[in-house]
Amino acid sequence: MCEKSAQQPFKIIPLDQAVGMTLAHDMTEIIPGKSKGPVFQKGHQVKSEDLCRLMRMGKNNLYVLDLNENQVHENDAVNELAAALSGPGVIFSGSPGEGKLELKAAYPGLLKVNVDALVEFNMIDDVMAASAHNNTCVNKNKGIAATRAIPLVIERQALERAVDIARQAYPIFSIKMFNPLKIRLIITGNEVYNGLIQDRFQAIVERKVTALGATLEETVILPDDKQMIAHQIREYQKKETDLIITTGGMSVDPDDVTKAGIEAAGFDRVHYSAAVLPGAMFLLGYSESAAVMGLPACGLYHETTIFDLILPRLMAGEKPGKRDLAKLCHGGLCQNCTPCRFPACPFGKSG
Numbered sequence: 001m002c003e004k005s006a007q008q009p010f011k012i013i014p015l016d017q018a019v020g021m022t023l024a025h026d027m028t029e030i031i032p033g034k035s036k037g038p039v040f041q042k043g044h045q046v047k048s049e050d051l052c053r054l055m056r057m058g059k060n061n062l063y064v065l066d067l068n069e070n071q072v073h074e075n076d077a078v079n080e081l082a083a084a085l086s087g088p089g090v091i092f093s094g095s096p097g098e099g100k101l102e103l104k105a106a107y108p109g110l111l112k113v114n115v116d117a118l119v120e121f122n123m124i125d126d127v128m129a130a131s132a133h134n135n136t137c138v139n140k141n142k143g144i145a146a147t148r149a150i151p152l153v154i155e156r157q158a159l160e161r162a163v164d165i166a167r168q169a170y171p172i173f174s175i176k177m178f179n180p181l182k183i184r185l186i187i188t189g190n191e192v193y194n195g196l197i198q199d200r201f202q203a204i205v206e207r208k209v210t211a212l213g214a215t216l217e218e219t220v221i222l223p224d225d226k227q228m229i230a231h232q233i234r235e236y237q238k239k240e241t242d243l244i245i246t247t248g249g250m251s252v253d254p255d256d257v258t259k260a261g262i263e264a265a266g267f268d269r270v271h272y273s274a275a276v277l278p279g280a281m282f283l284l285g286y287s288e289s290a291a292v293m294g295l296p297a298c299g300l301y302h303e304t305t306i307f308d309l310i311l312p313r314l315m316a317g318e319k320p321g322k323r324d325l326a327k328l329c330h331g332g333l334c335q336n337c338t339p340c341r342f343p344a345c346p347f348g349k350s351g
Contacts, residue, residue: 011063012061012062012063013061013062013063014060014061015051015054015055015059015060015061015062016051018046018051018054018062019046019047019048019051020045020046021045021046021062023040023041023042023044023045023046023062023063024042024062024063024073024152025042025063025073025074025075025099025152026038026040026041026042026097026098026099027039027040027041027044027054027057027059028098029053029057037097037098038097038098039053039057040054042075046062063152067153069156070155070156070157071153071154071155071156072149072153072154072155072156072159073152073153074096074099074148074149074151074152074153074154075096075099077127077149077154077159078096078099078100078101078147078148078149079094079096079101080159080163081101081127081129081147081148081149081159081162081163081166082101082103082147084162084163084166084167084170085103085121085129085145085147085166085171085172085173086103086171086173087112087170087171087172087173087174088171088174088175089105089106089107089109089174089175089176089177090103090104090105090106090144090145090171090173090174090175091103091104091105091106092104096148098148099148099149099152100146100147100148101146101147101148102143102145102146103131103143103144103145103146103147103173104141104142104143104144105138105139105140105141105142105144105175106140106175107140107175107177108137108138108139108140108177108178108213109137109138109175109176109177109178109316110135110136110137110138110175110176110178110312110313110315110316110318111131111132111133111134111135111136111137111138111144111173111174111175112134112135112171112173112174112175112176113131113132113133113134113145113172113173114169114171114172114173115134116169117165117166117168117169117172118131118172120165120169121162121165121166121169121172124158124161124162124165125150125158126149126150126151126154126155126158126159127147127148127149127150127154127158127159127162128147128148128150129145129146129147129172130145130146130147131144131145131146131173132144132145133349134349135309135312135313135348135349136343136349137212137312137343138175144173144175145173176316176317176318177316178212178213178214178312178315178316179213179242179315179316179317180213180214180215181209181214181215181242181243181314181315182214182215182217182240182241182242182243183205183209183214183215183216183217183241183242183243183244183245184216184217184218184219184220184236184239184241184243184244184245185201185202185205185216185218185219185220185244185245185246185247186219186220186221186222186229186232186233186236186244186245186246186247187199187201187202187219187220187221187222187246187247187248188221188222188223188224188229188246188247188248188249188258188261189221189223189224189248189249190223190224190255192221192248193221193222193223194223199221200300201247201248201295201299201300202216202219204299204300205245205247205295208307208308208311209311212311212312212315213315214243214315217239217241218236218239220232224249224255224256224257224258225257225261226257226260226261226264227261227264228261229246229249229257229258229261229262229264229265230261230262230264230265231265233246233261233262233265233267233292234265234266236290237265237266237287237289237290241289241290242290242291243290243291243292243293243314244290244291244292244293245292245293245294245295246258246261246262246283246292246293246294246295247295247297247299248295248296248297249261249294250281250282250283250294250295250296250297251281251296251297258283258294259272259283259294262283262285262292262294266287267285267286267287267292268286268287269285269286269287269321270283270284270285270292271283271284271285271321271322271325272294273325274306274310274325274326274328274332275325275326275327275328275329275332276305276306276309276325276328276329276332276333276334276348277332277333277334278296278298278299278301278302278304278305278306278334279296279298279299279305279306279307279309280296280306281296281298282294282295282296282306282307282310282325284310284320284325286319291314291319293307293310293311293314295307302334302336303340303342304334304340304342304347305334306328308342308343308348309328309347309348327350328348328350329350330350331346331347331348331349331350332347332348332350333347334347335347
């Protein structure tokens with residue numbers, strides 16, 4: 001005998017009367033420590049041989065949908081939600097699983113999340129969306145977010161409010177493609193220039209920039225000489241250079257003149273210091289033609305530093321400023337894990 005709820009948009013059918021009915025939603029089975037997933041999908045027609053397994057899953061009743069024009073099934077709703085949330089570089093399959101859709105990166109790049117708008121979206125009853133952290137580097141087809149309607153059936157009014165928030169804040173999720181920057185490097189330090197120690201910075205910088213698709217075009221080793229550093233920077237700017245990186249010479253030691261050399265070369269927008277450890281004595285500057293990064297010596301001793309947080313943003317075409325460097329304070333303390341787990345860790349994730 002069928003029982004129709006006055007408040008629910010479906011009929012409840014006892015399991016022993018369900019043979020021949022069509023499932024209204026995915027039926028999930030959880031086997032602790034082994035598996036979790038839909039064993040019967042929406043649209044499956046129940047057969048007599050299915051009843052034993054459904055009973056083992058704890059099902060005594062099944063649903064038959066009985067929707068009106070103001071009600072939307074979870075699978076139809078989640079497609080609308082995903083479309084509204086997805087900006088440039090974000091894709092999804094269009095085939096929900098258990099009422100959920102995963103959003104993925106269409107190409108390698110930098111994940112951008114409008115965090116405030118995402119919070120407002122999640123303030124709407126009966127919808128949700130969760131994402132990876134803002135400013136995370138992602139590979140093609142990497143899952144970056146997921147969304148779903150919470151109930152099996154959602155009211156059209158609630159769905160439209162959520163979709164409106166996402167559209168007004170468009171895009172809530174997007175991927176900024178990395179640009180193939182041409183990078184030139186200046187390694188400073190009397191001890192390296194005079195051959196007293198061997199440079200190790202070039203290999204570190206080259207490994208990290210090429211991993212994001214940039215090219216290290218040229219490297220020069222200079223002594224701690226302000227005028228020589230400034231001259232070399234100006235020479236680099238005459239060439240096709242997107243980013244100039246300097247290493248060393250960024251501390252308060254009287255021999256450390258790299259910062260002064262950068263300023264003398266004509267970089268008018270220079271931000272010195274960042275709320276990050278390791279990497280507090282970091283410099284970031286811009287001229288009309290190029291950006292410059294001054295890396296402190298901590299990059300030699302720590303696997304992950306401020307360099308790993310700012311380089312992807314420059315590669316994505318952004319120009320972080322003083323406030324961006326300050327916002328890294330929350331999450332800007334590296335825990336020095338052994339082994340290093342970056343980027344699968346909290347370091348730099350609030351920025």
